[in-house]
Amino acid sequence: MSENNPRIRIFCPVCSSRFIPEDGKVQEGSVVTCPVCGQMLEVEKTDDGWTGERRDRLSDEEIRDRVGEFARIRGYVFNEMKSEIIDGLLSKRDRFGDFYCPCRLEHVTEYQCPCKPTRAGDVERLGRCHCGLFWKG
Numbered sequence: 038m039s040e041n042n043p044r045i046r047i048f049c050p051v052c053s054s055r056f057i058p059e060d061g062k063v064q065e066g067s068v069v070t071c072p073v074c075g076q077m078l079e080v081e082k083t084d085d086g087w088t089g090e091r092r093d094r095l096s097d098e099e100i101r102d103r104v105g106e107f108a109r110i111r112g113y114v115f116n117e118m119k120s121e122i123i124d125g126l127l128s129k130r131d132r133f134g135d136f137y138c139p140c141r142l143e144h145v146t147e148y149q150c151p152c153k154p155t156r157a158g159d160v161e162r163l164g165r166c167h168c169g170l171f172w173k174g
């Protein structure tokens with residue numbers, strides 16, 4: 038099943054945004070990247086509209102793909118701190134159930150990596166994100 042309706046918006050369960058897929062087309066089961074947070078999503082149609090299921094949910098690959106895609110979309114770069122921060126994210130998942138920012142004490146949706154302040158432009162303003170995972174290129 039596919040549709041060509043350009044008004045279709047896909048819901049991202051990580052950052053709670055709705056976005057129009059790049060080519061304006063959606064096919065059930067296809068994989069798209071959320072342009073806001075970098076999450077890779079398998080497209081599904083539900084009674085409420087189109088949604089994205091987190092690909093490889095909670096796996097090591099999921100967060101590696103997400104931060105890589107987010108950096109690619111924004112033009113950010115990593116440095117030698119990356120592996121330590123990824124380890125911190127994996128540890129947060131093991132202890133608190135999702136990929137929360139390793140440098141914050143609150144385990145809430147808005148601090149899932151990439152956290153809301155980072156999505157809102159902290160790297161442009163400050164040169165880096167709170168943790169030092171993403172850096173201005």
Ligand SMILES: [Zn+2]
Pocket residue numbers: 049050051052053054071072073074075076
């Ligand atoms: Zn998202």
